[in-house]
Amino acid sequence: MEPTEGARSFLTSGDAYDRYMGRYSRTLAVAFADEAGIDTGRTVLDVGCGPGALTGELVGRLGAAAVSAFDPSPPFVEACAGRHPGVDVRLGRAEAIPFDDGRFDAAMAQLVLHFVSDPSKAMHELRRVVRPGGTVAACVWDFAEGMEMLRAFWDAALLVDAAAPDEARALRFGGPGEIAALLLEAGYDDVAESTLRVSSHYSGFDELWSGFMAGIGPAGTYCMSLPDEQRAALHHALFQRLGEPVGPFSLAALARYASGRTPG
Numbered sequence: 001m002e003p004t005e006g007a008r009s010f011l012t013s014g015d016a017y018d019r020y021m022g023r024y025s026r027t028l029a030v031a032f033a034d035e036a037g038i039d040t041g042r043t044v045l046d047v048g049c050g051p052g053a054l055t056g057e058l059v060g061r062l063g064a065a066a067v068s069a070f071d072p073s074p075p076f077v078e079a080c081a082g083r084h085p086g087v088d089v090r091l092g093r094a095e096a097i098p099f100d101d102g103r104f105d106a107a108m109a110q111l112v113l114h115f116v117s118d119p120s121k122a123m124h125e126l127r128r129v130v131r132p133g134g135t136v137a138a139c140v141w142d143f144a145e146g147m148e149m150l151r152a153f154w155d156a157a158l159l160v161d162a163a164a165p166d167e168a169r170a171l172r173f174g175g176p177g178e179i180a181a182l183l184l185e186a187g188y189d190d191v192a193e194s195t196l197r198v199s200s201h202y203s204g205f206d207e208l209w210s211g212f213m214a215g216i217g218p219a220g221t222y223c224m225s226l227p228d229e230q231r232a233a234l235h236h237a238l239f240q241r242l243g244e245p246v247g248p249f250s251l252a253a254l255a256r257y258a259s260g261r262t263p264g
């Protein structure tokens with residue numbers, strides 16, 4: 001399978017991803033599963049699982065045999081399968097989900113929808129693999145305000161390069177009502193939305209900067225595309241933007257959440 005546009009910047013190791021974004025995904029997974037009401041006795045699909053932050057949370061709640069997962073990035077599929085033995089982890093994308101009809105009680109997409117090239121098709125595919133009356137839930141960072149790490153990065157990038165591809169402008173589903181509207185358009189019932197709040201702790205600015213230097217996702221890809229001089233200017237602007245931290249600090253992150261029930 002050729003990597004899609006959205007998956008191309010995620011052809012990286014699970015460990016590198018964890019140092020950059022997985023540090024947020026792990027705690028977000030707890031809040032996401034709580035909000036979706038995931039408890040024992042259910043079968044759940046992790047959509048765009050990455051190296052498996054949400055998969056791990058689901059395994060803890062439901063057991064490995066009740067959890068399945070897929071992602072278009074081969075190194076992430078390998079990492080997720082290696083970390084969570086007994087979970088059925090497959091290579092695939094949300095527009096053509098590699099599982100049978102009506103197979104799951106719920107499907108969950110954590111930080112994925114904004115990378116999917118055809119979100120309407122994905123919503124119909126999710127409706128296909130989840131049984132009638134089941135749950136489909138998704139969450140995406142609020143790029144405009146709530147995700148401090150990405151907001152600070154893009155604010156700094158815009159100071160250095162007015163044409164920087166700020167995710168708040170370039171990507172969908174981070175604003176209020178956007179995921180809910182997609183679910184409603186696809187015919188889901190009982191659509192509800194809310195927000196999820198987490199944070200991550202850094203030992204210092206170098207730890208934060210090394211995450212961007214791994215070249216992961218839109219921010220990392222942009223950072224590594226810059227000539228050395230401009231990247232140094234971005235480093236300086238980001239350091240200033242964060243108040244020139246000399247020691248440890250934490251950054252907050254807010255994700256937009258919505259869920260719906262598959263019609264039956």
Ligand SMILES: C[S@@+](CC[C@H](N)C(=O)[O-])C[C@H]1O[C@@H](n2cnc3c(N)ncnc32)[C@H](O)[C@@H]1O
Binds near residue numbers: 072
């Ligand atoms: C920010 S990561 C989130 C990974 C994981 N869900 C987490 O919370 O850590 C985005 C993920 O979406 C995956 N992705 C990109 N395009 C996709 C598509 N069309 N269908 C499913 N997943 C996709 C990427 O490969 C990547 O693993």
